[in-house]
Amino acid sequence: MALPRGYTSTELILYNDSKKVAFNYALPLLYPNLSVGPVAYFKRIQANLFFDSFEYTYDFNQEFFSNTIQSAGIELGIETNLLRFFWTFVPTFQYSYRLEDGASRFGFLMTTQFGFAIGGITPYTNLQNQALPQ
Secondary structure, rough: OOOOOOOOOOHHOOOEEEEEEEEEEEEEEEEEOOOOOOEEEEEEEEEEEEEEEEEEEEOEEEEEEEEEEEEEEEEEEEEEEEEOOOEEEEEEEEEEEEEEOOOOOEEEEEEEOOOOOOOOOOOOHHHHHOOOOO
């Protein structure tokens, strides 16, 4: 299970049982539709506000330890097409604040979005679906 944003797997002890709750509120901020020649086309600037909570228990020699770690923050991303490539790349800058110890973390993510459609009506399919004259 993924840890709350702002934590790494090396910072958490072993656990036997865990529960995670994540809240996200994503919203578009701006649609610049800005082209930088053939290098990049910026479609949308978006934000994602988040809150993550992770509760875990650990059994050590029949003694149970329990803890909850939480983080909150924001992710800012820019949907862009690079070098006229048809995939949409989303470089995202992430700021997370850990509620237990007050530590702040900055991160960078790169995701892609690829979509396509199969089917649909074209002029050729319209000709095939017309009834032949008698």
